[in-house]
Amino acid sequence: NIINARLRGKPGLFRVALNGERIAAIVPQTDVVAPAKGNDLDAGQNLVVAPFVEPHIHLDATLTAGEPKWNMSGTLFEGIERWSERKEITTHDDIKTRAKKTIGMLVDHGIQHVRTHVDVTDPKLTALKAMVEVRDEVRELIDLQIVAFPQEGIESYANGRALMTEAVAIGADVVGGIPHFENTRDQGVSSVKFLMDLAERTGCLVDVHCDETDDPQSRFLEVLAEEARVRGMGARVTASHTVAMGSYDNAY
Incomplete structure (x- = not known):
């Protein structure tokens, strides 16, 4: 998962859930969360965009x-x-x-x-x-x-x-x-x-x-x-x- 992400044109923070190489879901977060050990990539409240x-x-x-x-x-x-x-x-x-x-x-x-x-x-x-x-x-x-x-x-x-x-x-x-x-x-x-x-x-x-x-x-x-x-x-x-x-x- 990618956590604490900002997305273009959307207010607030999001968790981007991954399934292998694909995005499985994009879920709103109510607040900043701490990364789960070894499982999460913390975007640090920065914008996440396509490469x-x-x-x-x-x-x-x-x-x-x-x-x-x-x-x-x-x-x-x-x-x-x-x-x-x-x-x-x-x-x-x-x-x-x-x-x-x-x-x-x-x-x-x-x-x-x-x-x-x-x-x-x-x-x-x-x-x-x-x-x-x-x-x-x-x-x-x-x-x-x-x-x-x-x-x-x-x-x-x-x-x-x-x-x-x-x-x-x-x-x-x-x-x-x-x-x-x-x-x-x-x-x-x-x-x-x-x-x-x-x-x-x-x-x-x-x-x-x-x-x-x-x-x-x-x-x-x-x-x-x-x-x-x-x-x-x-x-x-x-x-x-x-x-x-x-x-x-x-x-x-």
Whole structure:
């Protein structure tokens, strides 16, 4: 049981009775009660809420700012360059250590559900393999979803399609993409069609970095939305960082 709990929008204190992993009953209390030895968790008259969600984080890259050098322009594209340099010296243990430290910080702030993008533009898939292990090792703390994220592109990176396919086979839960970062508009479109094919075939969810730029000509969101519509996959598809929408003209 959770005792001495406050609930949103309700006056007074409550006891939340648990049955295994489920809430069995919520019972009003007339006053503060002392916890029964070993059976009760005392909320201390604090608010009890459902756990928070972190829907978008990059746990493989966390806690690396300034390594090997700082992003002096403060721009996204220099940030990607700095990560590409850091990625060259990343190891399996390095990723697990940093990811677990960050997960501890998330848990301390009430977050229980986490979706992490993991860079798979790496011939060895070092980060992905490490994060699959982390997902299992932190299962008692958080529910972790892993996105196979092609930071340097699917079509524009050597063997990008094969790496994405292998990442899903190894255990990625979600298929990612970055169409605006591909070398050409046509490659961006074909990358979306490829990742949607892969997700549809394997039953994975989709979460695409889509138009993360202020370029008003970056219009891959329409491509992703249409692919989701015709395949009937809308509920499974997320478009992240749709920044270019803020630059589109009113006619479009």
